[in-house]
Amino acid sequence: MIRTLRDARDILVPDPGGRHGPLPPLLLVLTVVTGLVDAFSYLALGRVFVANMTGNVVFLAFSLAGSTGFSVTASLLSLVSFAVGALGGGLLAHRVTRHRARLLLGATALQTLLVLAAYALGAVSDLPATGGTRMTLIALLGLAMGGQNAIVRRLAVPDLTTTVLTLTITGVAADSRPAGGSGSRAGRRLLSAAAMFLGALAGAALVGHGRAAYALLISVALLVAVAAALLPHRRSGLAWTA
Incomplete structure (x- = not known):
């Protein structure tokens, strides 16, 4: 327990000169954003995720099988938008800058504009959204979350993916002391799950x-x-930015 609490403290109050500098708490904030945006998309845009692509693949299968309440078009649009956003994030990461602070800053600025545009549209629309409004909101948020996911993947901070928790939660159990593991990183994994929740x-x-x-x-x-x-x-020029 003490080790878990210490690990959580190190994530919330990281060493500025450490391996990842201030990135861990910032990625926790982005994980909260993911929870907010996916709650909005699923509940206000009609059973579609814009960050959790595993869910969309399953929803696409449901809709193709004839299950009611799911949309092939919405699921496909979300998947494509997310992929395009991830492509843009990859281009930013590989061709524009490899400075971690500037990379996340640039990606976050673009993501902010996309989510702000989605908010402006949502604020003047009837929600739950339908028709073209629904599709536009899915596209804007899918682009935003795809870009976030690509950049966070490039930053490679362990257990802080901001969008996918399956492996994170698996690690909490599989690496625990009852399972014969060291119990390491449980604090950060639990914080990540809590942020999404x-x-x-x-x-x-x-x-x-x-x-x-x-x-x-x-x-x-x-x-x-x-x-x-x-x-x-x-x-x-600190080491964590490289």
Whole structure:
């Protein structure tokens, strides 16, 4: 337990000169954003995820099998938008900059614009969305989350993927002391799962109270906070930025 708490502390209050610098808590914030955005997309856009592509593949299969309440078009659009966003993130990571702070800063700025555009559209539309509004929101958010996922993958901070928790939760159990493991990194893994949970909980509560678009507005605020935290490091030469 002490080791788990120490690991969690190191994620929330990292060593500025450590291997990953301030990235871990910033990635936790992005994980909260993922929970908010996926809650909005599933509950306000009709059974479609814009960050969890595993779910979309399953939903696509459901709809092709004739299950009601799922949309082939929505699932495909989300998958394609996410892939295009990931392609853009990959180009940014491989061809524009390999400086980790500038990389995440640039990606977060673009993501903020996309989510802000989605919020503006959602705020003036009737939700749950239908028709062209629904498809536009799926495309904007899919692009945003695909880009985030590509950049976070490039940053390669262990157990902080911001979008996929299956392996993270598996690691908590499989590497635990009862399983014969060392129990290492349980703190960061549990924090990652908690961040996703809290984001999804807040998003679902907002949708349930008729304030669905606020989930996107809060996401924008969190993304701006991440960008602001990265600004002082854009010219840093510390080891973690390489």
